[in-house]
Amino acid sequence: MFKIAAKGSALLIALAMTLGVVQNSVAADKPFAQKKIVLQISDPNPFKQTLVLNVANNLQKEYGVDGVEIEIVAFGPGLRLLFADNANKGRIQALASSGVEFRGCSNTKKNMAKKLGHPPVLNPIAKVEGPGVVRIVKLVTEEGYTLVKP
Amino acid sequence: MKQALKKAALAAACAGSLAATMQAQAANWLMLQGAEPSSAAGRAKVWGFLQPTYTSMKGTEVAAGGWNGSPAQFNMQPPHLSTSKGFDLRRARIGIRGQGFPLDPKVNYFFLAEFGSNGITWPNGGDGQARITDASVTLSHIPGARIRVGLFKTPMSEEMYQGIHVFDYINFTNFGFQQLLERFMTEDGSGAPGSAGVNAPNGPVNAVRDQGIQVFDTFKTGGWDTSYSLMVGNGNGINRADNNDQLDKYFYLSTEKVYAGKGPRVQSLKLYAWAISGKRDIIVTSAGTGVPERFDRKRNGIGMTFRKGAYRAAAEILRADGMIFAGTDGGAKAGSIGCCGAASGQPAGFNMLPDDKADAYYVHLGYAVTRALELDIRYDTMNRGTETDAGERKFTTTTLGAQWFFNLKTRLVVNYEIRDAEAPNLPSTDNANKILSEMDNRLSLQITSIF
Known part of the structure; x- marks a missing residue:
């Protein structure tokens, strides 16, 4: 149960980070x-x-x-x-x-x-x-x- | 890698845009004088130039004939003809140009006035008067057919049509000075002095300008800028209305390969052709009727200009048919009183050959030794009055020149003209040849300051 929750959290964090990068690249064409x-x-x-x-x-x-x-x-x-x-x-x-x-x-x-x-x-x-x-x-x-x- | 690609793309884009900019503003006198950069011109740009000039000739007098001993017209300094050497303010022009309503790039204007000392302001050396030389409005609403109306330079020989403030020499070629810079006369001077007394121009020279309407534009095809101009005008000079209900017709075509730069000194190869056709009314005094007769006045030419790096070149072949300017009686300064023979007591006047012809060509070569120093040489020759053996005169001038550029707007020009003239079909002992052989060489210095 804990393992699954940990995996899910990691996935969410990775997804959030990926989204963040995407958002930054949209906000600034020249990062x-x-x-x-x-x-x-x-x-x-x-x-x-x-x-x-x-x-x-x-x-x-x-x-x-x-x-x-x-x-x-x-x-x-x-x-x-x-x-x-x-x-x-x-x-x-x-x-x-x-x-x-x-x-x-x-x-x-x-x-x-x-x-x-x-x-x-x-x-x-x-x-x-x-x-x-x-x-x-x-x-x-x-x-x-x-x-x-x- | 990505960075390098982007930089390469940027460089390519910059190069492309630079080329586009150059093409967009490619120098041709039609556009430089008649149009403004679209949405990038001011409401009123004040500009002009000054040309203080020093001229020196020996001042050799007429050597034979009825006005023997009189000052020779061609050895005196125009327009006053009071000396063979001295200072004068050859040109002093100030003007305004731009887009009067800056939000509308389709309308622009050009205004210029002359305050110097020349055939515009002092015709026949008479009372000086500043005159408007250019006052025109250009409408660019029809793609490919800009319309210019008013008073302005008429497209023609590159020597005359170019902005005079960037002219490489001080004096015009023989053909430009005599057959393109038109003098308007009431009588042709062929007989005894008529009702007008000393035969002389009845107003300012036309300064290669006319009042009329012009359709023109430039097209970019295959790296060449091709321009055309069609125009009709009064054909009666500056500041005057038409006088014979006959409009002059002007045609001009040019194509120009632009290598680099922009503006008046663009680096390019240009080929062009032009023609002017009009009618003039003049009294043939020898006919004794006192009634003006109508004659054709035609001028045309084909030529090229080249400027690339340190090298400059130009050449043109020109022809004139009708209304051939033929100098003064006996080569004497207009108004000089004859000494002997049939001319005894008679004032020398100007002459026109209304039904004769002339042809000419010139070649110009230049080399920029340094950024500041340019050396030039020009050879020009004109045959005038070619319809009769006795009336034909041949003028040949080799001009050695140097230009020293103090900066891009101010330069000193030094010219030494080796001038020759002859009556080629008459013996050397004929009075005409005795007179013409005394044509002096001419040294001229001129500062041009553009502001």
Whole structure:
């Protein structure tokens, strides 16, 4: 009886550990990342678009693709970076392929829709959930990210 | 192993994206001047350039003929023609460009004004006046057919169509200066001075620009960027309305293999062809009617440019049919009073050959010795007035050049032009050959500062 109970407990613990690993791997695509960086782009200056992409690229060069988690949060005039027809879409695609997350601001999207008369068409790579600044606060205060604003 | 694979994938993705970026912004003047990077341009980018220039010629006077002893037009410094050597501000341009409403990448504009000292601002050396040279709006709503309207450079010979702030030389080729940089005249100067007095351009040079509408775009096929442009315009220069109900038609086609880089100094091989066709009204003074007659004005060319690593090259064959600019009476500075013979007491004026032809070619080679120093050589030749033996003139110039780049935006250009001209079908003792043989060589220095 005790033996069966012990075996059952061990199985449950193993199952729980396995689930835990699975859950962790879902929560973080890069479990071995040494750094977590959130890059903010909110500037109308088009040069900043190039700059923020360069910084993301340089961070990956420095820490390795698996060594750094990068999320680029675009809001305000900076959301133009994530327009579907942006001239930098090739670079954005390449960075996304190597694990860089792109997130747009839902408030900015709504405001731009008012000015345009229709919602802006965004790059399908971009996730748009909630205000961009709230996303930055969450990443910095709850998930240990460092904010960099090139 | 997995790490290595990921890194390899990243490198490949980066390389791919870099290539995509280069292609997306491949340099061609149609796109560089008429479009903006989509969703990546500012509302109003202020830019411009300055070109203070020093020119020196001997100032040899007209050596024969009715204006013997007068200053020779071709040995004086335009546009004022008051000296054969000295400083001038060849160009001083400031402009604004961008997407006025940044959320809409399908609309952009381009504005540029000239404050320097040249044929745009000082036609015939007269009263100086700053002028708008470019003011256009581009609409990119139709895939494959961008529409540009307003005043802007017309696609043509690479020498003239390129952004002048990255031109490797200071002065244009003979054909570019005489047959592409159009002077508009009321009379052709073929007879005695007419009602207009000294025959001279009636406004600024066209600065290879026109007011009109253009359809253009670039397509990427098999690693080549192929561009086209179709345009109609007034054909009456900058800042003026049409004057004869006849629109000029412009055609341009190019294909460009981009090796590396982007912008005006992209490394690439480009092949192109172009043609311009229009009508001009001008009084043939020798006919004595005083009524303008209508003539064709056609220009066309086929050429190539190459730039890779330290090597640069360009070549073009050009032709002109109608409205051939033919310099001044007796080669004298316009307004000079004749000394003898039939010209005695007569002012020298400009001449146009409305029903004649010209042809030309040029070859340019360049080599970047270091990052800062580039050496250039250009040979250009033009036969003008080829329809008659007596009227034909041949101009040949070999230009030796050096460019010193202080930085990417500021450079010094030094040119020494070995200039020759002749009337090839006339004896060397003919006055035309005596005059043309006195064409001076020309030394020029110019700083270009782009901001």
